[in-house]
Amino acid sequence: MLGRWFVDFWKGTVVVTMRGDRVPELLNAATGQGIPIWEISRLKNGDYRMMINRHDIHRLRPLMRRSQIKLRLGRKIGVPFLLWRAWRRKFFLAGALTFLVSLYMLSSVIWSVEVEGAEKRLSPESVEQAAAEIGIKKWAWIGHLPDTDELQSKLQDKLPQITFAGVQIQGTKVKIQVVEKVEGVTPQPTAPQHIVATKKGTVRDYAVHRGKITVARGELVQPGQVLISGTLAEGKSSVHATGEVWAAVYYPSKVVMPLTTTRKELTGETVEKHFLTFWGKPIQIWGYGKIPYAEFEEEAEDKVLKIRDFVFPIQYRHTVYREVEIEKMTWTEEQATEQAKELAKADALSKAGQDAKVEEQILLRSQTKDGKLEVEIVNRVLENISKPVPFTPGPPADPDPNATKPAP
Amino acid sequence: MRASWRQRVKKMAADMLDVPKDSILDVPRITLIGGLQLYVENYRGVMEFRDDLLRLALSQGELHVYGKSLVVKSIFPAEVVIEGNISGIKYLE
Numbered sequence: 001m002l003g004r005w006f007v008d009f010w011k012g013t014v015v016v017t018m019r020g021d022r023v024p025e026l027l028n029a030a031t032g033q034g035i036p037i038w039e040i041s042r043l044k045n046g047d048y049r050m051m052i053n054r055h056d057i058h059r060l061r062p063l064m065r066r067s068q069i070k071l072r073l074g075r076k077i078g079v080p081f082l083l084w085r086a087w088r089r090k091f092f093l094a095g096a097l098t099f100l101v102s103l104y105m106l107s108s109v110i111w112s113v114e115v116e117g118a119e120k121r122l123s124p125e126s127v128e129q130a131a132a133e134i135g136i137k138k139w140a141w142i143g144h145l146p147d148t149d150e151l152q153s154k155l156q157d158k159l160p161q162i163t164f165a166g167v168q169i170q171g172t173k174v175k176i177q178v179v180e181k182v183e184g185v186t187p188q189p190t191a192p193q194h195i196v197a198t199k200k201g202t203v204r205d206y207a208v209h210r211g212k213i214t215v216a217r218g219e220l221v222q223p224g225q226v227l228i229s230g231t232l233a234e235g236k237s238s239v240h241a242t243g244e245v246w247a248a249v250y251y252p253s254k255v256v257m258p259l260t261t262t263r264k265e266l267t268g269e270t271v272e273k274h275f276l277t278f279w280g281k282p283i284q285i286w287g288y289g290k291i292p293y294a295e296f297e298e299e300a301e302d303k304v305l306k307i308r309d310f311v312f313p314i315q316y317r318h319t320v321y322r323e324v325e326i327e328k329m330t331w332t333e334e335q336a337t338e339q340a341k342e343l344a345k346a347d348a349l350s351k352a353g354q355d356a357k358v359e360e361q362i363l364l365r366s367q368t369k370d371g372k373l374e375v376e377i378v379n380r381v382l383e384n385i386s387k388p389v390p391f392t393p394g395p396p397a398d399p400d401p402n403a404t405k406p407a408p
Numbered sequence: 409m410r411a412s413w414r415q416r417v418k419k420m421a422a423d424m425l426d427v428p429k430d431s432i433l434d435v436p437r438i439t440l441i442g443g444l445q446l447y448v449e450n451y452r453g454v455m456e457f458r459d460d461l462l463r464l465a466l467s468q469g470e471l472h473v474y475g476k477s478l479v480v481k482s483i484f485p486a487e488v489v490i491e492g493n494i495s496g497i498k499y500l501e
Contacts, residue, residue, distance in 0.1 A: 023457070024453075024454040024455060024456060024457050027454050027457070027480075027483060028453040028454055031453075031483050031484060031485050032485060034485070036482070036484075037480075037482075037483055038480075038481060038482040038483070039479060039480075039481065039482075040457070040479065040480035040483065041459075041477070041478075041479040041480075042457060042458055042459040042478070044459075048457070050480075
């Protein structure tokens, strides 16, 4: 029975309604010709309803003509009709198919690579790059990736700084977990070097870790002069000299301070205007009228519609005009001098470096001219003037192979 | 006359051999399953089909099937299957 139903469904079945007096006659004739008819019933209005196969309709036609029967096709069931309906909606179906295919394809590529654990010795970017080299990158087919075990060992080969690499594929996201090798003790550098002065200054203090100090406290040194020598025992051995030498360095600064200054102050009063800009040309759309302030500051903000690289040429501009009051200030000479000293200090420190300290500020000259105070100040700054300079040890006076450490 | 003689011979043979008569005689075999399904084998055609009455032609006579909401479930040259609320059948020689 079910098999029959499947065959009928495959071939296509039609529910037909027949009207006429001689339907039983037709049924007999059709049966005699071997046309299968089933589910024949009588309707309330006297019509006959039955089911026949799709391809038997044309065989019925001559019989119907003979017995003057009108036939109406009703519901159509079966694969041929489904196909026909599908063909009528082919674009809809194509869309559905495209959707499914694209969904499948998009879900089978890598969308993101996430790196965890790369903090100290490795940057996440370098891990990502290494991963990209073995095929883990955006838009790569997940199906083409080898086994995660293989990926992990490959990643470990690529990155010698890690002890473990874990690769996990979670849907369209690849999670890479790395464990960095614990940093060992870095070997002491052994390359021979001197510590030399970077600036001219008076040596104040020093701390030698390795090497031999060649200057005394209070000595004036020139830039490039060796402070801590890496050459020991009259050139027989060389070391990697390290240490710090602190010296007083003088920085002269010349500062010009105006005695009267103006200061702008916002009053809090604002006026707003709204514009639309077409290719940069503003056309006002709201907030007409003159700006009622003598002095004001203007602040314009453009709302830009941007789609990737395309900037929409019509933009909205909101401009705020803030009222300002200009205040005149006059400084006394003393105040101005203080101010100038501060400036000179900042100037000196910017040249000397972060760990420097201004010890003293000596006012050399101070002069008021055209309402401006001209000051010359010398800053005495205590700073670290040491700088390592590598050198190649010359041939030792005594050719003793054990005495000189060859440079690695 | 000749046919009836042949009929008689067949009937006699069926009697003597004790086999179902429909296999030898040209008579219908009617199977009623409850009041729901009726199988009529060896019929000759549909004479009338109504919601409450189905008249089938037989080799000799007619078969009337009474009932409510009668449906011809399937129809073949030698067999017809009727479903519905069958309330009675009448065999007319």
